[in-house]
Amino acid sequence: MNDWTIILRSLRARLFSTVTTAALVAIAVALMLVLLMMRDAAQQAFRRGGGDMHLLISNDQSSMVSFLNGILYANPPRAPIPWARYQQLRQSLPLGDNGYAIPTQIGDSFRGQPVMATDAEFFSRLMPNPGEPWVFAQGRAFDADFQVVLGAQAAHATGVKIGQQIALSHGTGDAAEHDHDHDEFKYEVVGILAPTGGPHDRALFTTVQSTWIIHAHERREREADGKHIETTAADLTDADRKITGVYVRLATRSNSDVPANLPQVFDLLRKDSSIVVASPSDEARKLLVIVGNIDIVFRAMAGVVLVSSAISIMIALYNSMEQRRRQIAVLRVLGCSRPRIFGLVLTESAVLGVMGAVAGLVISLMGVQAVVLLMKSKFGLVVHPTLTPDVAIVVAGAAVALAALAGLVPAVIAYGTPVAKNLKPLA
Amino acid sequence: MSSTFKHHGDTGTPRPALSIRGLRFRYDGAVDTPADAWTIDLPSLDVATGEQVLLTGGSGTGKSTLLHLIAGLVDPAEGTVLVDGTNIHTLAGAPRDRFRGTAIGMIFQTFNLLAGFSALENVLAALMFSSVPPGRHMELADAALSRLGITRIHATPEELSVGQQQRVAVARAVVCRPVLVLADEPTASLDPENAEHAMDLVQSVCRELGAALVCVSHDPAMAARFERREKLGSLIRAAIPSPGAGAATTMGGSR
Numbered sequence: 091m092n093d094w095t096i097i098l099r100s101l102r103a104r105l106f107s108t109v110t111t112a113a114l115v116a117i118a119v120a121l122m123l124v125l126l127m128m129r130d131a132a133q134q135a136f137r138r139g140g141g142d143m144h145l146l147i148s149n150d151q152s153s154m155v156s157f158l159n160g161i162l163y164a165n166p167p168r169a170p171i172p173w174a175r176y177q178q179l180r181q182s183l184p185l186g187d188n189g190y191a192i193p194t195q196i197g198d199s200f201r202g203q204p205v206m207a208t209d210a211e212f213f214s215r216l217m218p219n220p221g222e223p224w225v226f227a228q229g230r231a232f233d234a235d236f237q238v239v240l241g242a243q244a245a246h247a248t249g250v251k252i253g254q255q256i257a258l259s260h261g262t263g264d265a266a267e268h269d270h271d272h273d274e275f276k277y278e279v280v281g282i283l284a285p286t287g288g289p290h291d292r293a294l295f296t297t298v299q300s301t302w303i304i305h306a307h308e309r310r311e312r313e314a315d316g317k318h319i320e321t322t323a324a325d326l327t328d329a330d331r332k333i334t335g336v337y338v339r340l341a342t343r344s345n346s347d348v349p350a351n352l353p354q355v356f357d358l359l360r361k362d363s364s365i366v367v368a369s370p371s372d373e374a375r376k377l378l379v380i381v382g383n384i385d386i387v388f389r390a391m392a393g394v395v396l397v398s399s400a401i402s403i404m405i406a407l408y409n410s411m412e413q414r415r416r417q418i419a420v421l422r423v424l425g426c427s428r429p430r431i432f433g434l435v436l437t438e439s440a441v442l443g444v445m446g447a448v449a450g451l452v453i454s455l456m457g458v459q460a461v462v463l464l465m466k467s468k469f470g471l472v473v474h475p476t477l478t479p480d481v482a483i484v485v486a487g488a489a490v491a492l493a494a495l496a497g498l499v500p501a502v503i504a505y506g507t508p509v510a511k512n513l514k515p516l517a
Numbered sequence: 518m519s520s521t522f523k524h525h526g527d528t529g530t531p532r533p534a535l536s537i538r539g540l541r542f543r544y545d546g547a548v549d550t551p552a553d554a555w556t557i558d559l560p561s562l563d564v565a566t567g568e569q570v571l572l573t574g575g576s577g578t579g580k581s582t583l584l585h586l587i588a589g590l591v592d593p594a595e596g597t598v599l600v601d602g603t604n605i606h607t608l609a610g611a612p613r614d615r616f617r618g619t620a621i622g623m624i625f626q627t628f629n630l631l632a633g634f635s636a637l638e639n640v641l642a643a644l645m646f647s648s649v650p651p652g653r654h655m656e657l658a659d660a661a662l663s664r665l666g667i668t669r670i671h672a673t674p675e676e677l678s679v680g681q682q683q684r685v686a687v688a689r690a691v692v693c694r695p696v697l698v699l700a701d702e703p704t705a706s707l708d709p710e711n712a713e714h715a716m717d718l719v720q721s722v723c724r725e726l727g728a729a730l731v732c733v734s735h736d737p738a739m740a741a742r743f744e745r746r747e748k749l750g751s752l753i754r755a756a757i758p759s760p761g762a763g764a765a766t767t768m769g770g771s772r
Contacts (some may be wrong), residue, residue: 091638091645092645099631100633103632329718357590420629420631421631422614423617424645425615425643427611427646428610428611430646509585509590510590510591513581513625513629514581515626515705515706
């Protein structure tokens with residue numbers, strides 16, 4: 091028999107109140123932890139978008155729009171870069187043996203999933219996550235025109251299989267529904283990528299020349315006044331050859347990921363008014379600041395739930411004081427001092443916080459795993475939420491501290507409980 | 518029973534379990550009492566070690582209040598209460614509580630057992646706040662419950678009969694081997710048969726332990742059980758000399 095026996099008996103005597111109050115704390119803690127974990131996962135996903143590239147070149151309105159359109163597939167870029175300009179850039183950039191300047195062209199879609207036209211280096215040189223090359227879940231990379239590779243989520247969302255023939259639509263997202271299909275040209279599905287956790291998971295990839303051909307075909311059809319024509323690479327003009335972006339990685343030393351000349355190259359490209367240059371890592375950081383404001387709102391909401399749970403602890407204990415006055419009076423008669431009574435109530439309140447925090451921790455871990463599985467199975471999205479011990483300790487500690495704080499008022503009431511008055515026989 | 522003890526200040530004489538001098542108490546804001554009247558106005562009362570005293574009186578005469586004053590649960594306006602030679606009202610909060618927990622046992626009309634706690638835990642609770650070393654708690658609690666005939670020591674008060682509950686309350690009151698046991702209408706909630714049995718136990722256990730017993734009751738049947746009986750008349754101020762054996766006395770001094 092010790093103070094813990096008294097505390098646990100008291101909690102057990104009000105089992106419903108104990109469970110509901112602890113559950114409220116658990117929900118608040120779980121909500122807070124899940125938000126923090128998913129925020130970290132989202133940050134990782136943003137950072138993954140740029141893969142191992144150093145720069146993104148486009149002709150968009152700003153570097154942020156360039157990042158949103160060229161990497162996150164927000165909208166099809168409106169202003170193209172002529173192929174000849176791309177070749178100039180490629181020659182002028184210090185790419186060395188291990189750098190790359192991969193052309194990208196975004197504008198078509200398949201069943202709502204964006205299509206990126208690029209070249210073979212996209213799979214052989216670019217790494218979707220630094221240090222992690224592409225992995226094919228099925229099939230292989232394209233090695234000819236009118237072959238297509240699907241990202242993991244795109245494959246999941248469309249249900250397309252290897253070997254299947256598909257036709258792309260002009261435009262992306264909702265715009266694609268109002269546009270037209272390139273039915274004359276069928277693409278063969280040759281590969282499906284393993285999930286990377288980045289935005290490319292929801293895209294389809296084909297060669298830039300395939301895209302040029304189908305758009306050149308549309309131009310030629312208009313010029314032919316509806317006559318049946320066929321279009322091949324030989325029919326392409328310089329005007330047909332255009333891209334919307336360039337993924338650039340400069341030459342680096344084997345032991346370094348960031349080249350020393352990156353700032354100079356960046357400044358040099360920025361002075362060229364015909365293009366927009368963006369640093370994907372910088373843009374991801376800026377985007378996180380914007381998203382961070384929403385994140386603050388969510389965290390504030392979780393904080394409000396946490397404070398509400400603390401208030402509910404206070405109310406539960408406060409209400410129980412009426413029933414417990416006799417018990418407190420008896421304990422005082424038996425020799426329990428006022429400070430010890432105060433400590434018992436405060437500890438009881440903190441115990442509710444500990445119970446809630448532990449349950450919240452377990453719920454958050456289970457909940458996040460459920461979200462991870464759901465996102466993977468339903469959307470093909472791979473997120474890696476992680477809970478660091480310091481975050482868990484801070485959130486759980488805050489819950490316990492708030493709970494203890496909530497016990498102050500009931501503890502003061504218990505401290506001041508008049509003994510003689512509460513020993514009287516019940517009527 | 519002889520109650521001709523002397524005060525502990527007297528050389529070579531046993532120290533009284535309880536010694537009250539000039540005790541005056543009035544509830545704050547008592548509107549129906551004249552300004553110069555006291556709820557308790559007790560010039561003196563001595564109870565020897567091992568002595569058993571019955572305090573009688575009608576409702577509102579301050580019987581329970583006197584017990585609360587003796588236990589140090591309320592403070593008097595004037596006067597001293599010495600329990601085993603210690604002026605309980607001069608002790609600060611925690612030391613006073615610890616002293617009460619160790620030196621005084623209390624038995625209540627409605628037992629006031631801790632709900633949800635087993636009989637054993639109720640008795641252990643008394644030891645928990647006393648100065649008895651923790652290593653002896655289980656042994657003393659077991660012995661007290663066994664002495665009072667409680668075999669279902671893990672049963673909660675709700676699972677025990679009224680008579681058993683009263684015995685657990687008695688075990689809790691005496692487990693710390695107090696010098697003074699205060700019983701406030703201990704049989705008021707019991708039927709005559711259980712009341713008889715309970716008082717037999719209370720009195721015999723106190724006798725065994727050498728603890729003084731101060732019992733307040735308005736039950737006329739109790740009178741025969743006590744050699745010393747005092748009638749507590751509020752608002753009456755007169756010295757109470759050490760009473761003669763078997764005589765009923767009034768706090769006002771009439772015997």
